[in-house]
Amino acid sequence: MSEIVQTESEFNEQPLVKVDNLVKHFPITRGLIIERQVGSVKAVDGVTFFIGRGETLGLVGESGCGKTTVGRTVLGLYPATDGSIIIDNQNVGESSKKEILVIRRKAQMIFQDPYASLNPRWTVSAIIGEPLRVHKIITNTKERDERVRELMLLVGLSPRLINRFPHEFSGGQRQRIGVARALASDPLFIVCDEPISALDVSIQAQVVNLLEELQDKFKLTYLFIAHDLSMVRHICDRVAVMYLGVIVELAERNELYENPLHPYAQALLSAVPIPDPKKDRARQRTILTGDVPSPINPPSGCRFHPRCPVMMDICSKEEPEWREILTGHWTACHAV
């Protein structure tokens, strides 16, 4: 009994993933022979969060807010411009190539588009077996196929289909192949980048339930990136809302959805349709005007101020501080 208590407190004190002030800028260059940098896309501009072991953190926001860039930078797929990323006590930025390989075994990714993320010329056996081969986990081909069959069963695919090609599967089945591939190297942490947004409603639930079952079974930790706020409330323990490269609010899911503090989070939540006609008609909506500004030249001060319904003088001048308003409920807003 005391042992369990100990591990539990360890969960909270030692998060699996720690991201501190992460910055990722993409340079914009001009000139063919003599390239010079003329600016940068500030895709991620100072993002801080942690994910506990076995926890699911949701990262929501609209297209272009930088949520996918966060996911990819955390896994070291893009080198970070600044800040630190620690996965299972290893610093991703300062690791040697060898160490990065070890991190890559522990940290995997599931992609949005199940049509583009599987090589069309590879069989399922090659696709799911790739991490086993690359990381030299199983070198014998026969044994590897045996493990691939196991993984296929695990994600609800018939092992008989092991020599088929991706085009022979439906969208939902392809996403299952992507999940099996991510699981192959026994990871601790998986970044799920919009894993269900390309799927039909009836198939979305299947994939979400599969992800939850696997999390229970293998104590997985997820960073769940999505724009579907209803699904995020369902699957995530805590949720972070991004706008134009920064996190504007972060809280436990029910706290965030029932008591959003940042005006952007409030507007975002009020825009989500509810499948209940009476409730939907009675609802007060905050309709934002205009579009998200360009991340090349983000607005001064608070990035949301040009569209904010409660904008004050200070908002265009000073960047609001990232503060903990209630226990575990963080936001950056001058009006809160």
Place this chain on the structure above:
Amino acid sequence: MNSKLIEVNNLSTRFHIAEGTVYAVNGVSLEISEGKTLAVVGESGCGKSVTMMSIMRLIPIPPGEISSGSAVYRGQDLLKISEAEMEHIRGKEIAMVFQDPMTSLNPVLTVGRQIGESLRVHLGMNKEAARDRTTEMLEQVGIPAAGERLGDYPHQFSGGMRQRVMIAMALACAPSLLIADEPTTALDVTIQAQIVELIKRLREQLGMAIIWITHDLGVVAGLAERVSVMYSGFIVEEAIVDDLYEKPSHPYTLALLAALPRVDRRRDKRLHSILGAPPNLLVEPHGCPFAPRCNFAIQRCQEENPSLESIAPGHNIACWIDVNTGGPR
């Protein structure tokens, strides 16, 4: 008062392709009154778009074939009139807005010219009048500095703005019926809310009827008066919007609503998932198309396809089962 604007009866559309025949739409009937909004809900491949394309006579024949049915718009059967007569109706009386504004707008023509074209063709306006009306339409759909943007090309607009341009183009001739095919699916949720509000406002101003096609049961809840749910080329349930969400009576509608997480509710359990995948449309329908995935299915469902029958005023379902008791109706 309650006059029918369009009445689609027993429409069936097939495609003859190398692999065989695709049974895309199988005996669909719909009707809509002046100024009303009907939502047609279903997943990819359920035939919702093909139904609308058939009505608009936009199905390429061959490989397509409209094998039965009629679509009577103000006394005229759209499926029987000549192409020249259809061109008078298409764009002027019935307009369409598509899902992807980037592929539906011509990238090499200015926005002003694309909107103005339908005004000049359908209403015989001259250049100046068309220009003024185009500016007015762009203002109405909320494009800032509309007059200055007439000379801009589609790529110079953002996704939400492009969809506004599409709406302005569709509404330029003040149509009686707007067919909106997933107009907000490619957009972010805050932009989707903007577009939905815009269409609601324009609906009141112009008094047009709307057929809103979507896969999202959330969006249409606050928008439509009636909802038709499609599956595998059939309408499986139709009802007034409140009834459909409060008393869903077809197992498919029920399952679809249960598979949807809610932004306004705390999570209590796992989502209900619908087993299996949508049916293969290359096989001629036999029995209820939903039977292989249905929790309630009985022997009869495999053998006979139920037709739409009324279970309450204005509420029809195509099912042998009473979902409240779980037994046959």
